[in-house]
Amino acid sequence: MAPRSLVAGNWKMNGVKSSVSELEALIQMVNDGDKADCDVLICPPATLVDRFVGVADGSLVNIGAQDCHTNTSGAHTGDIAANMVADLGAGYIIVGHSERRADHGETSDLVNNKAEAVLTENLTAIICVGETEAERKAGDTLKVVVADQLANSVPESATPENTIIAYEPVWAIGTGLTPTVDDVAEVHTAIRAALVERFGDGVGNGFAILYGGSVKPTNAKELMAADNVNGALVGGASLKATDFNGIIDAYR
Ligand code: PGA
Numbered sequence: 001m002a003p004r005s006l007v008a009g010n011w012k013m014n015g016v017k018s019s020v021s022e023l024e025a026l027i028q029m030v031n032d033g034d035k036a037d038c039d040v041l042i043c044p045p046a047t048l049v050d051r052f053v054g055v056a057d058g059s060l061v062n063i064g065a066q067d068c069h070t071n072t073s074g075a076h077t078g079d080i081a082a083n084m085v086a087d088l089g090a091g092y093i094i095v096g097h098s099e100r101r102a103d104h105g106e107t108s109d110l111v112n113n114k115a116e117a118v119l120t121e122n123l124t125a126i127i128c129v130g131e132t133e134a135e136r137k138a139g140d141t142l143k144v145v146v147a148d149q150l151a152n153s154v155p156e157s158a159t160p161e162n163t164i165i166a167y168e169p170v171w172a173i174g175t176g177l178t179p180t181v182d183d184v185a186e187v188h189t190a191i192r193a194a195l196v197e198r199f200g201d202g203v204g205n206g207f208a209i210l211y212g213g214s215v216k217p218t219n220a221k222e223l224m225a226a227d228n229v230n231g232a233l234v235g236g237a238s239l240k241a242t243d244f245n246g247i248i249d250a251y252r
C-alpha cells in the first residue's frame with residue numbers, strides 16, 4: 001500500500017501553557033480549511049502533551065512526544081517511558097532525533113531499543129536519521145544514513161503501520177539551508193531501497209519517509225514532491241500555526 005503522508009511538527013524545547021492558543025489556531029485551520037491529504041501531528045515538550053491531547057481530542061491534529069526511555073519504569077530521573085505517553089492518549093513518539101544523538105550521546109542501538117519500547121505500547125515511532133555536514137562533505141551520506149543509522153535504528157518489529165522514518169540532514173536543521181530536491185530524492189530512494197531489501201517489497205514500500213530540515217511554507221511543495229518523500233518533520237516553522245498550515249498546504 002502507498003504510504004500515507006504525514007506533516008509532523010517538533011516543537012523541541014519550546015512552549016508553555018499559553019502556547020495552547022497556537023494549537024487551537026492550527027486545529028481550526030486543519031479542521032475547517034480545505035482538507036489536506038495527509039495526517040497532521042504536533043509533538044510538544046513532555047510538559048504539554050497531556051494538555052495538548054485534551055485540546056486536540058476529536059480534531060484532525062494528532063499529538064505525540066519527542067523522546068522516551070527504553071524501560072517502562074524505574075530509577076531514571078528526568079526520563080519518561082513510552083507507556084506514560086500512551087497513558088496520556090498520545091499516538092506517536094519521535095526517537096533518535098539528531099539533537100538527542102548529539103546532546104545525549106544516543107547511539108543507533110539505543111534508538112532501536114527506544115523504538116522497540118514505542119512499538120510495545122502500540123504507538124507509532126518516528127525514527128530519525130541524518131548526516132552531519134562533515135559526513136556529507138566526505139561523501140559518506142548514504143553510508144552514515146542508510147548503512148549505519150537506518151540499519152541499526154529500525155527494530156525487527158517495525159511495520160509501515162507502527163513506524164515512520166524521518167531523514168533530517170543535521171546541517172539543514174534550523175539553518176535555513178536545505179539539500180537540493182535531487183539530493184533529497186537520492187537519499188529517500190536509497191532509504192526506500194534498503195527498507196525493501198530488508199522487509200520485502202510489499203512492506204518496504206509501505207513505510208512513510210519524512211524529510212526534515214528547514215522546511216518552510218515556501219519550499220514545502222517542492223520538497224514534498226521529491227521521489228519517496230511522504231511528508232515533513234518540521235521544527236521552527238511548526239511553532240506558528242500559520243506557518244505550519246502553510247506547509248500542510250503542500251497536501252491540499
Ligand atoms: P527545523 O528542524 O525545521 O527547525 O530545521 C527540523 C527538525 O529538527 O525536526
